[in-house]
Amino acid sequence: MRHQKGASYIAILLAVIGFAFMAKIAIAVWGPYVDDRLINNQIEEQLKNGPKNLSPAKFVSEMDKRFNMNMIDMKFVDIAQVTDVDGIQVKKDYEIRKPFLLNIDIVLKFEKSFDQSSVQAK
Secondary structure, eight states, X not given: OTTXXXXXXXXXXXXXXXXXHHHHHHHHXXXXXXXXXXXXXXXXXXXHHSOTTOOHHHHHHHHHHHHHHTTOOSOHHXXXXXXXXXXXXXXXXXXXXXXXXXXXXXEEEEEEEEEHHHHHHX
């Protein structure tokens, strides 16, 4: 027991490498998740505050304006489909590929459905 002095250099090096790896994952994933939350909030806000008789084409143009104001570099038609059955219904379904390490990519898939009547009821 008297020869044990604490962590070895190898253990400290492995801990630093592990921490750096976890930080790299967090940095790679953080941006798309923040953007997705912002997209969800913008869709819900437009459904809640928009008129009931809004056409799907007008909804898409309004969402593109919101994306432009919030500096989201996607087109709404590329990530969601809008239908008008008993009010506006939005089905968001898209994925983002982020380069991670050498030839390894991280794939993030986002799916959610919105219904104007249920959003306005909240």
